[in-house]
Amino acid sequence: MDAHQLPAAEKTQQTHELLNQAYKRLTLDSRRTPMHELVSTMLSHRTNHADEVKAYNTMLERFGDWEGVMQADENELADAIQTTRYPGQKAPQIQQTLRRIQEKQGEINIDFLKDIPVEEAMEWLTSLPGVGLKTATLLLLFNFKKPVLPVDTHVFRVSQRVGLIGASVTANKAHALLLSMLPKDPVELFNFHKHLFWHGQRVCTFYSPKCEECVLQHICNYYQGVRLKKIDT
Numbered sequence: 001m002d003a004h005q006l007p008a009a010e011k012t013q014q015t016h017e018l019l020n021q022a023y024k025r026l027t028l029d030s031r032r033t034p035m036h037e038l039v040s041t042m043l044s045h046r047t048n049h050a051d052e053v054k055a056y057n058t059m060l061e062r063f064g065d066w067e068g069v070m071q072a073d074e075n076e077l078a079d080a081i082q083t084t085r086y087p088g089q090k091a092p093q094i095q096q097t098l099r100r101i102q103e104k105q106g107e108i109n110i111d112f113l114k115d116i117p118v119e120e121a122m123e124w125l126t127s128l129p130g131v132g133l134k135t136a137t138l139l140l141l142f143n144f145k146k147p148v149l150p151v152d153t154h155v156f157r158v159s160q161r162v163g164l165i166g167a168s169v170t171a172n173k174a175h176a177l178l179l180s181m182l183p184k185d186p187v188e189l190f191n192f193h194k195h196l197f198w199h200g201q202r203v204c205t206f207y208s209p210k211c212e213e214c215v216l217q218h219i220c221n222y223y224q225g226v227r228l229k230k231i232d233t
């Protein structure tokens with residue numbers, strides 16, 4: 001059997017090992033508070049990191065704290081986060097989220113999530129406006145070291161091209177499917193996520209993947225099935 005025809009679970013394991021060798025291993029130390037991570041992830045949608053950070057800093061400089069952001073005029077908040085894409089949609093969404101957290105917890109603080117089971121924490125977070133699986137898993141893994149796998153656009157694209165998940169699997173379904181094939185160790189999951197993210201940004205890019213320099217070439221469905229056939233013809 002050729003390497004690219006291996007069962008998905010074996011391929012996932014090999015992908016993890018190969019990318020562990022290709023990229024540096026990271027420790028799992030949260031850099032930001034849970035509220036910072038939550039709101040930054042909402043700001044980051046279709047926005048580069050520098051513009052997301054600029055929006056976050058401007059917002060807090062202008063309104064002081066989460067209470068101030070929640071009570072700010074919606075248009076002024078949109079103006080403060082204008083370096084992100086869709087500030088007019090993100091501003092009310094952030095305010096609704098802050099209001100819901102305060103209603104549910106009596107304060108704008110989500111530190112309690114570290115003490116509840118992962119399924120319950122997922123359910124709680126995804127019940128907030130504008131918080132989907134990607135944001136919830138990022139927060140739970142990065143901040144609370146819970147064993148979940150965030151699947152962003154890069155992780156999703158690389159996983160589909162290599163053949164860890166099928167072509168018809170949605171990004172939402174990919175979270176559980178990929179997780180089921182990986183060790184339930186938060187540090188391993190964190191490294192798998194970061195390595196696929198970097199690989200998607202630097203090598204397996206959206207428009208022109210650099211297959212010739214890719215360490216996953218021999219196990220990759222896309223390369224074996226599409227690129228090599230094109231080279232042959």
Ligand code: SF4
Pocket residue numbers: 158161162203204205209210211212214215216217220221222223
């Ligand atoms: S071989 Fe090409 S398509 Fe496959 S993972 Fe590498 S860069 Fe992406």
